[in-house]
Amino acid sequence: MTKEEFYNQLGEGDVEVSFIKKTDGTKRVMKCTKNAPVGHEEEKHNRASMPETLITVFDTENQGWRSFYADSIIEVKPLNTTFGLLQE
Numbered sequence: 004m005t006k007e008e009f010y011n012q013l014g015e016g017d018v019e020v021s022f023i024k025k026t027d028g029t030k031r032v033m034k035c036t037k038n039a040p041v042g043h044e045e046e047k048h049n050r051a052s053m054p055e056t057l058i059t060v061f062d063t064e065n066q067g068w069r070s071f072y073a074d075s076i077i078e079v080k081p082l083n084t085t086f087g088l089l090q091e
Contacts, residue, residue: 006058006073012081013037017063021077033069034082035060043067
């Protein structure tokens with residue numbers, strides 16, 4: 004999955020993403036969104052120095068920004084929630 008494909012999936016709602024953590028090879032599962040709640044705006048980083056394959060998302064369970072690499076994604080599942088609220 005490319006970075007663009009992942010962000011397109013996030014545009015349709017929150018997702019649960021499974022990926023392999025590059026630093027230790029463990030499988031991780033995260034519920035995330037591209038839209039953080041008020042008060043959790045993403046810090047500004049020098050995007051030019053970040054790898055093109057690095058994906059930054061808001062972890063809805065741990066309430067913080069996290070990142071992982073696009074080529075480490077195993078599975079992406081759409082969720083029926085946004086910020087923990089049921090969608091109609």
